[in-house]
Amino acid sequence: MDATTLQGQLTTTPDGLINGTARDTTRPGESLLVELKLGHGWSANIPTDAATGVFEVRPPAQAFPDGEPLDITATVDGLSLPGSGAQVGPPLPLELVAGDIVNNCNLRCPFCLTDYALTRGTKQMPAETYAHSLKLAPLVPESAFWLSCMHEPSLNASFGQFLDLVPAADRRRVSFTTNFAKKLDDDLLRTIAQSGAHSIRISIDSHDPELFGQLRKGARYPVFIDNLTRYAAIARETPTAPLLHIITMAFKDNLTEMPELVRWCHEEVGARFHEVRFMYYLPHVAEWGADHIMSLDEWEQLKRDLLALPMAHTLAFGEPEPDAHKKFQELPGIDTYEHVAAVFGGTVTTENYRRVDPLETGYAVPDEPLRLRLRWDGLIMAEQLPEDEFRLNVLHIEDPKYFYRLRAAAPLRADSPWKRV
Template sequence: MSGLNQYIDKFKEKITKKDNNEIEFIRPQKEIMMYDAVNIDTNNTCNQRCRFCFTPFDEKPVNMDLDTFKAVLEVLPMVKDYAGGGYGFYFSCIYEPTINPLFLKCLKLLPPIAKNKCFLTTNLARPMDKEFIKDILSSNINLVNISIESLNPTKFEDITQNSKFHHYKNNLDTLEKVINENNMDIPNLRFITILLKENKDEIIDLVKYTCKHFPIESHEIRTPYLNDYENMEWNKKQFLSKKETEEIISQLNELDCHVDMNILSCDDLDEYENENNNQNTESDSYQKAMKNFEIVEDYEYLFLRIDCDGTCIDKKNNISEKISLENPEKFFRDKLFELYSYRAEIANCMDYDEKKQTLGDGFILVDKLSENDAYIELSGWCCPDRKVNTDNLIIKLTGLNGDIKYYYTSTKKRFDADEFKGKEKGWCGGFTTYIDKTKLKDNKYYVDFIYNHKLNESVIYMWENGILTD
């Protein structure tokens, strides 16, 4: 029997199973909708003007009041626990939180649940006594980030444009004393240094200092953010050569402490600018969907930013909305549902034109089927080595009673692609789609995958299982 005949027989067998209702229908695994992170600032100013900072500080100073802060805390149960990489509840994000007159009162309002979620970032440059620092360390904070750009007074004052180095150094010394003198369960500590030409010769000593004097979780070294803001040109000039960065990275790797690095060189900066100048401008429907997938699957999509005036902004609408002080819990839940629902809206392929198709075989694998209140998420792998083109993969759902839906798939590189490819040679094309539960009319759906192979013919492959939607 020829390979083609075997191919067709397998497909006929699946069709028979369909007709006899023998396909196994799988119920998606339940998942809870959560914000990846909520970034808040209880004020909108800072006591320093660091040269690398992207904030202009041209607004009228505002401090968040306690009623607003209490309303903001209603979002805490909806935020993922801090797990590194920025997830969690940012007690402060852009500005310096300790200069808000109500800082300690806000800190004491943090409930026990915040201990797994909440972290703050401080420049540690305002005058602080032992009690002030003890109040920070005894609060329900998971992590405290501390900026450290230099221990050289002249360099410190030049980089931060703050002439009060003695306050900063005194606070470091006091922090060390409080930790050593008190038997207390303190938050994790992490120091952050921006690598600049101004402090490059001091980087190794800074890491050695923090590791020696404090029980730190890690010391992060990174280059300035690349964004379109006022200090961008100054920041670009601070990037070191590839040779210099490689030498610093090598020295950091030899240290006996945990160092997180996000260090770019001048060469990396050139590549970054070239990528921005050569963005894909294709405008067909699939390309438009891919652009929208970039938004809803961005690392910071399920983030909510809350400003000190009690307004918030999300990555879907990008407009400021006033938080309801009467029912903040409902406000945050509605906002969360809206963000999740937008993912399903992006995936919905309303005008797909199903053309003549060649029968395909099982070179597509589904390894995740889950659901939340907004959508069903279906993810898996394709095998490019077997002529499966994930760049134009469409998923077709056919309901038991005839309801038919089509969905675009995102073809982002999955975080576990290298690990998976090592185990299953050739399987490296990840895909995901989001199925709006409110639009489904049937309770059982067959799943077909439609893709183009290397000859650009349309291929359809039926999944061995189906989806149970009720």
């Protein structure tokens, strides 16, 4: 091979992707080894796909402690690939910020993930905490900055203003889940439709007003339907409206109406993604669940029926955990379960909070983007880390580049193609 027979290109993205093609015209169909060299002394040898000549790799987060792009060169047998010398940005340090802008819900669904037994009163995320939280938005991929995860975002009186406050560059990173059960005025619905958010997830489990009220305990069907149909009309008039994603919890109770519900959401409401979800097991909802979950045969038949619908391509199934039925039969943890004051953080408050930072303790963080949860009061935890090894308040993160440093501190994964020379 010489410079005249090497064909290909190196391309990079600002959010940390290195890819391209490399082919030797004298050896068609053969895999080549692309030698990549990244600033700060990192290198990797990546083979191309023999058939297509394509190669692709992510740079190591460890190379970007300050979150700034680095130069990258690519050579094959010492010959430089076109595009070599470009810059590549760091991989995004966070996979998800699953935030909540309140601590409560207006409903008490009998299957709810959140145990509200000890919740008294609604606490709202203060504006200053929200402003600090927004600094994390550039660190996540599209749709992965959630304004709600475990609670109901429409209970925050500033919900509309919060959506307006998202910087234009980060709007596609925003999404949220709502029960749409509180009476919502047209102004708020318009704000949602014009927010530029990537997607909104609306929960609906039944068209039968009585069953709706039993599953969504505390909700009134006419209020929900009025919100949803007014929102659908506004969204239809708004070309940039967020993708409408529906979540339906599947139980014995709503099994027969499911095909019609899916059709209606798609055709009448404009849903472009519909998740039909089997209930997760949690001790506080185990007894209710035991009486209401479908058998595995019913679930499999339901999936076949739904996949026969013309809008089957919009469907996704939240499968039961492999041992779900055993759990709902044996009810593990039900005897020893104690109600918790908050979905995480236990009794920690902003007053008694103590910072636990792996960058100070030396605790080894895993070599993967972190999945953060963010409480209404700014408390943060990471799903991959024990709570007593990582505890921060978003108000105390001076610079969001902290998360690049945290990622860079992770020991390199054993299967990483990168090494530091």
